[in-house]
Amino acid sequence: MNEAQIRRAENWLFFRRWLKSPRQLGTLAPISIKLSMLAAKEALSQYTPGTPVVEIGAGTGRLTRALLHKGVQAQDLTVVELDSEMCDFLRNSIPGIHVIEGDATHLSELLTPELLQKVGVVVSAIPLMYLKEPLRQSLIMAAFSVLRPQAKIVHVTYNPKSPLNFWKNIKQSRVAAAWFNFPPGFVWQFQV
Numbered sequence: 131m132n133e134a135q136i137r138r139a140e141n142w143l144f145f146r147r148w149l150k151s152p153r154q155l156g157t158l159a160p161i162s163i164k165l166s167m168l169a170a171k172e173a174l175s176q177y178t179p180g181t182p183v184v185e186i187g188a189g190t191g192r193l194t195r196a197l198l199h200k201g202v203q204a205q206d207l208t209v210v211e212l213d214s215e216m217c218d219f220l221r222n223s224i225p226g227i228h229v230i231e232g233d234a235t236h237l238s239e240l241l242t243p244e245l246l247q248k249v250g251v252v253v254s255a256i257p258l259m260y261l262k263e264p265l266r267q268s269l270i271m272a273a274f275s276v277l278r279p280q281a282k283i284v285h286v287t288y289n290p291k292s293p294l295n296f297w298k299n300i301k302q303s304r305v306a307a308a309w310f311n312f313p314p315g316f317v318w319q320f321q322v
């Protein structure tokens with residue numbers, strides 16, 4: 131498939147799955163190319179080849195493709211996605227990455243033991259802002275549990291406020307904003 135065909139397939143798959151589970155997907159369409167590139171740049175700011183990178187809530191893979199475009203090696207990239215049809219699409223359309231179907235709340239049980247506490251960054255596009263606060267916290271704690279010391283979580287959201295602003299004892303900073311995106315998109319970084 132060429133770029134345009136991939137975009138069309140992504141949009142169509144996303145819309146069909148959104149009709150089935152709108153809250154799980156959060157938005158009506160996949161992340162824009164511009165926002166995905168911004169998020170990927172932030173996520174890979176300290177990446178060196180050989181460092182495991184994990185994306186949770188990979189959806190149709192648009193952010194996954196941006197991570198590859200920005201230089202992550204496919205064999206370093208593991209993506210976790212709840213929706214089985216999206217997992218099939220990811221496996222068939224993005225060669226070389228590791229695709230895991232499962233709930234990122236159980237991230238440490240989904241990843242192979244060699245990755246635990248070795249992950250350099252977890253990238254998240256899960257729509258945290260539509261989830262109850264304890265569930266948001268569980269997802270982020272699960273991501274922290276697989277990170278190596280000082281590593282970060284990079285999260286994409288469509289609200290200028292952090293979806294974790296109630297959680298005072300982690301470091302949170304907004305590292306990028308795409309105000310002219312539709313809807314405006316923001317990239318947050320979380321660290322312990």
Ligand SMILES: C[S@@+](CC[C@H](N)C(=O)[O-])C[C@H]1O[C@@H](n2cnc3c(N)ncnc32)[C@H](O)[C@@H]1O
Nearest residue numbers: 160161187188189190191193211212233234255
């Ligand atoms: C905003 S959407 C997709 C983002 C993706 N970057 C894209 O634009 O195609 C969020 C994705 O997170 C997935 N998701 C939601 N909760 C999840 C969970 N607990 N574990 C894994 N994936 C989850 C949804 O199925 C959905 O595909």
